[in-house]
Amino acid sequence: MKHYLSSGIAASLLLGSASFAFAASELTIESWRNDDLSIWQETILPAFMKAHPDIKIKFTPTAPVQYNAALNAKLEGGTAGDLITCRPFDGSLDLYSKGYLKNLQGMATLDNFPDSAKGAWSTDDGSATFCVPMAAVIHGFIYNKDAFAEIGVEPPKTQAEFMAVLDKIKEDGNYIPMAMGTLDQWESAAMGYQNIGPMYWKGEEGRKAIVAGTGKLTDEGWVKPFEVLASWGPYLGDGYEAQSYPDSQTLFTLGRAAIYPSGSWEIAGFNRDADFKLGAFRPPLPAEGDSCYISDHTDIGIGLNAASPNAEAAMKFLEWMGTKEFAELYSNAVPGFFSLSKHEISLSDPLADEFISWRKDCQSTNRSAAQIVSRGTPNLWNEMWVVSANVINGKQSPQDAANQLQKGLSSWYEPQMD
Known part of the structure; x- marks a missing residue:
């Protein structure tokens, strides 16, 4: 002192x-x-x-x-x-x-x-x-407002609208629909699975059920987001499997991609580096009228x-x-x-x-592997990196990915043991 x-x-x-x-x-x-x-x-x-x-x-x-x-x-x-x-x-x-x-x-x-x-x-x-x-930090999708206006699309609210927007951007041909690679793997889990997943496993309700052992990672709410990720590959641009996190950031800020699945932690850097108008939209609802959950x-x-x-x-x-x-x-x-x-x-x-x-409209939740369930081996969070990337790359089915996560967790975490 x-x-x-x-x-x-x-x-x-x-x-x-x-x-x-x-x-x-x-x-x-x-x-x-x-x-x-x-x-x-x-x-x-x-x-x-x-x-x-x-x-x-x-x-x-x-x-x-x-x-x-x-x-x-x-x-x-x-x-x-x-x-x-x-x-x-x-x-x-x-x-x-x-x-x-x-x-x-x-x-x-x-x-x-x-x-x-x-x-x-x-x-x-x-x-x-x-x-x-x-x-x-809050997960979501950041987008190029100028590109959306040029193509004539609006921020989607539902999963069906989201896929329609991706199709229009791809058909236009002037932009990569989404800037995300799978080389570093963690983005696939953080910007993919944890971004959209809470909508399907119902946020804290689903996360706490896994911790308590009353829910399984093979339940429908945990498999469905993998099914959504499996559809992303054709919209990520050529060579996305070898694309790193900094590569994706650069693609987006240079105006070569229309959408960036990510979160609020990118705001300061994107404000500095992008010379186009930025917008953000929530993870799409599975269907119109569903409750909203965000990874907050x-x-x-x-x-x-x-x-x-x-x-x-x-x-x-x-x-x-x-x-x-x-x-x-x-x-x-x-x-x-x-x-x-x-x-x-x-x-x-x-x-x-x-x-x-x-x-104001959505229920907040933490990343599903952040508390308690990643203390053992295999580490659930690290396993999510691998299987999320595999699903996007088409190397593993959504069900197989969920099975692998559940098998790993139940091998050491007592509440999940059969």
Whole structure:
């Protein structure tokens, strides 16, 4: 802890002046969001420090791929920052189980978040919550408005309309209907299966049934989205099997593809790189009149290092994270990463505003393999990568893909064992 104090004040500290000890607090935030460094330095932290001039905060990110290892090393060595940016579910649960994160249960600010948000950073039984929810990303389809106008198509609302739009774009011949490859596999699961799937397995109802063992991954609601994915191949362009995630991003931002299956996390980059008007539409309903579900995935939170010498000041920041001020500030500063709080907020980015508007009509759910069911071997989430890509590539049938997922899960997860 650094002190910006005169020797006289330092002497009073030795006599136990709690007020001066608090005034000396300088906090450090650990994070993997190195691309957000300037936003935190120039927008978010100054807003907090203006209201709390006695607390100084530094945002010290690590590269995303290095974050987990670096953070664990710092925590083990006792050199980690006061505030820890938390990935959702099992990674942060492991940190809490090891005693590195403080139990925040009972904090008033947590009342400003729904249980679905707090669940990403709570123990399985809900007895402890160890990170304050910060933001979620929402899955959907981003499209080239200029291309749609040129071809004469409208954003589809149902699966039948979606296929008709893809057919018209392909028939026009000037655009690849959808920019997505299967080389890296994870896109097939994240941007494909998890994007459209909640509509079929009914969001949290279906996800929780798998966790409880009352539902199977071979049930109709889990096979149907694979059947939809099996139809995507002819619309992804030549050579999509060898197309990487960056390749797909480039195809879309260069205006060569009309639709990009993805989510709100792309907004800032696409706003920067695309020179055409952007729009977004929800995952299509299986049929007109069906209920709407969206993958509104808890992505990021912040917790308190249990060994922090500045816990009182750090708690001030965590309390602020539950306010409307923070929700609106963060959601506008980082378009596409939406506050998880219950506050009604206004967004200045029209594409971000479109994504978040879906919460009014649709039920939110997390990615189906994010909690509990990917703790064993084979890892369910990694298995979803493989089979989703195989289905799109025509190498595996939808039923076989579902059978493989169920067989793998039931081999180690007791609630799913026959």
